[in-house]
Amino acid sequence: MSIQWFPGHMVAAQKKAAETMEFIDVVIEVLDARAPAASQNPMVKELSAARQRAHLKILNKSDLADPKVTDQWIQYFNNLPKTKAIAISCKKANEPKKILTLCMALAPHRGTALKPLRMMIMGVPNVGKSTLMNAILNKRIAKVGDEPAITKQQQRHQINDHMILVDTPGMMWPKIGLEHDGYLLAANNAIGKNAYQEDDVAIELGEILLKQYPDLIKARFKVDDINIDSFGLLEFIAKKKKFPLRNHLADIEKAATILLNDYRQGKIGLISLERPASRSK
Template sequence: MSIQWFPGHMNAARKKAAETMEATDLVIEVLDARIPQASCNPMVEELRLFRQRPCLKILNKSDLADPAATQAWLAFYNSQKNVHAVALSCKKPSDVLKIPALCLQQAPHRGVPTKPLRMMIMGIPNVGKSTLMNALLKRRVAKVGDEPAVTKVQQRLYLNKNMILTDTPGMLWPKIAHPTDGLMLAASHAIGVNALMEDEVAIFLAEILLQRYPQLLAQRYGLQIEGTDAVGVVEGVAQRRGFRLKGGDWDFEKAAHILLQDYRTGALGRISLETPDSRTALLDSYVPPVLLGLSKQIMESIDVDEAPE
């Protein structure tokens, strides 16, 4: 199954982000620590590299991710030029307090009243940008919800007299090239429910869990894992929870929903759906399309002579 989701407001948000990047010193990109690269919007990367802006990559929801996988991702990102990566939970005030100092380290030429540090928070839907914004400002300035694409317009706010934040809507990209990326995004609740079938996403999730975290499935649902396939996992959840339809058949759809919810909330345990090694294997087997990311019209509309102050 190939999942695609690019509502109209995201196209408008993409164009606005290209304009705002010109007056931005630092990009704060919020990623899902369970799927860091699958949740990394290639349009954000193209925009910031085009403008030569440094990036602070925040691997949010790290409390839900596999610690070993997260450490591997931090090493991967921190080896890149003009990138600093940190793993945290935006729901923990002590974690969020570290961010302003990290931002100033990335842009030492800014951060005084005459030249405030201008930061743009970017990321895919439902990854925690609004939660981060509210925590940084210590007040509710952005709407937070458990559904993708809650924020639909940019907001520009002062963190203090030396730092300015621009919050942007969650953006996906017009064409998700790797089908597994779409499935990982859907499993992690970054895709609108109308663009997916939960039972198919749950089967995909169950396949990964069988390969990497079979013990967590056994502990959570009391399943006999040996000899079980992905469909059998979802059916097993239905049986163990007593989910039946009126005719007596097992309620596969309800069981699929529960499996996804248990993964999303961390009830299953700390799980990462990808690692740098699995990403490399995916890319090695992939033939890229001719064009990816920003449209030619948008790239041509950006003044290439603009450089960071």
């Protein structure tokens, strides 16, 4: 099943972002550290490249990701032209404060009262962009919630007399080219729940976890035989949790919700769903 999600308000947001890009010095793209490539919006890359804008990639939610894999991604992105990448967690108060300094370094010709540094923050829905905005501005100006597409309109913020920050709504793109990316985005709660079936996404997630992090799965769910497939994992979780059975079958839907929520909340462990090497295959 191919997962696609492009709500109507994102069409207008995309057009507005393209117009604003003309007046921007640095693009701040917020990615999910657990799936940095899947959470890249190709439109952001195209717009910043067309305008030759400096690009700061923020691997947010790094406190939930595998640190060794995150280091690989930082190295990968830092090898790209006009690009700087860092990993942060918005839960750590001091980390977002690094961003303004890094943006200044990427556009040293700006940053005065006559020529203020103009930044635009972009990213897919529910990647932590609003939380990051609030941390940078040191006040609550953006709504925060554990659901995609809360911010609907572009907003401009004057940080001081030499810095301006433009906030954009979380944006997807019209067609997700790689089917696997759709599953990773859904697993990370970046896509509206009406666009996918939780059990399908949980089966895809379980396959990755069983292959890459079997010990974490074994420890979290007390699995005796780790040599099971992802559907078997959901059956095991359903039986372990003693969910009511449907026609003598395990309640896979409830088990899928458990697996997805445990992953999203970091209860299984520090996990990265993709690596730079996996994107080159």
